[in-house]
Amino acid sequence: MKAVRLYAAGDLRFEEVDAPGSPKPGWVRIKTTAAGICGSDLHNYRTGQWISRTPSTAGHELTGVVLEVGEGAQGFANGDHVVADSRFWCGECFSCRAGRQHLCAALGFVGEICDGGFAEEIVLPARLVHKVDSTIDPSIAAMSEPFAVAMHAVRRLSPQPGSAVLVAGCGPIGGLVAMVLSRGHDGPVLVTDRNADRAELVARVTGATVVNLDEDSIEFAAGGAPLLAAVDATGNTAVLAQLLDLVGGGGAIALVGIFHSNMDIDPNLFVEREISLVGCHAFSDELPAAIGLLAEYADDFRQLIDSEIGLRDVPAAYDRLITGRAKGLKTIIRMGGSPQ
Numbered sequence: 001m002k003a004v005r006l007y008a009a010g011d012l013r014f015e016e017v018d019a020p021g022s023p024k025p026g027w028v029r030i031k032t033t034a035a036g037i038c039g040s041d042l043h044n045y046r047t048g049q050w051i052s053r054t055p056s057t058a059g060h061e062l063t064g065v066v067l068e069v070g071e072g073a074q075g076f077a078n079g080d081h082v083v084a085d086s087r088f089w090c091g092e093c094f095s096c097r098a099g100r101q102h103l104c105a106a107l108g109f110v111g112e113i114c115d116g117g118f119a120e121e122i123v124l125p126a127r128l129v130h131k132v133d134s135t136i137d138p139s140i141a142a143m144s145e146p147f148a149v150a151m152h153a154v155r156r157l158s159p160q161p162g163s164a165v166l167v168a169g170c171g172p173i174g175g176l177v178a179m180v181l182s183r184g185h186d187g188p189v190l191v192t193d194r195n196a197d198r199a200e201l202v203a204r205v206t207g208a209t210v211v212n213l214d215e216d217s218i219e220f221a222a223g224g225a226p227l228l229a230a231v232d233a234t235g236n237t238a239v240l241a242q243l244l245d246l247v248g249g250g251g252a253i254a255l256v257g258i259f260h261s262n263m264d265i266d267p268n269l270f271v272e273r274e275i276s277l278v279g280c281h282a283f284s285d286e287l288p289a290a291i292g293l294l295a296e297y298a299d300d301f302r303q304l305i306d307s308e309i310g311l312r313d314v315p316a317a318y319d320r321l322i323t324g325r326a327k328g329l330k331t332i333i334r335m336g337g338s339p340q
Contacts, residue, residue, distance in 0.1 A: 039173065057118055062142060148286040228248055244275065253276070
């Protein structure tokens with residue numbers, strides 16, 4: 001079968017590999033129909049930070065159809081349409097036993113600790129597989145996982161009713177965060193991005209207001225009220241430093257971006273102004289809810305998709321995304337090639 005595998009930082013290959021074969025007990029074999037390229041995929045390609053096995057088939061945002069059910073994998077049948085939970089947890093540590101699998105002491109991810117979805121077939125533990133309505137377009141279903149990440153970030157931030165929320169970074173997660181806020185928060189939603197086209201796209205789809213990352217622009221858009229809630233979806237320490245200056249006393253910043261560098265912060269800033277930094281790692285129990293909302297959000301999701309490509313186009317797409325040449329937010333891989 002065809003697959004895209006990561007060998008080392010900067011070494012991503014489209015190649016022919018052996019199909020996974022029949023699933024082990026408790027696992028299912030899936031024909032992958034679509035998969036999304038995530039910012040963390042790009043980070044791993046650039047830095048090699050999470051390479052734990054090589055080569056490994058990349059991709060943790062995926063959907064497909066069940067081909068074969070392993071012994072004891074109850075609740076699934078051949079032909080079921082499914083999406084994958086990206087988190088590969090141990091099930092035995094304190095966090096897992098407490099129901100917080102996203103904080104598992106040995107947490108890994110599909111596409112890292114096991115082969116992922118940038119392939120024509122994949123085998124996964126049944127516990128990581130969720131059914132999805134067969135009428136949902138695969139490109140939309142493949143966005144379930146990042147949608148759950150966005151829902152988790154908003155839930156962790158928990159902005160005050162009526163308050164303005166600033167989303168810094170209009171990539172896939174930032175755009176989806178703005179979408180969640182636009183439908184579930186009753187205050188102004190503000191977005192900013194150095195790529196003006198992406199910011200305008202997110203604003204058009206969600207009804208958010210585009211602002212510059214400065215006090216006057218944000219204060220005007222917020223109606224003169226202090227900014228008490230922000231989401232960093234950039235992973236850029238310079239942007240985070242700006243947000244720390246812009247957020248008012250008692251405010252909070254949710255961190256959902258993947259950072260590429262460290263920064264010096266004066267701890268007294270948090271003491272004196274009671275600023276909270278809220279870490280947001282993957283998602284907890286939001287995936288089923290995200291799957292349940294796919295049909296409702298499908299038209300909005302469709303507008304955020306930059307392109308639909310085939311597997312052989314993935315290495316070139318990585319380069320295009322890293323250099324910022326994408327016009328939209330999300331690149332979707334369709335197995336067998338683009339349907340366009």
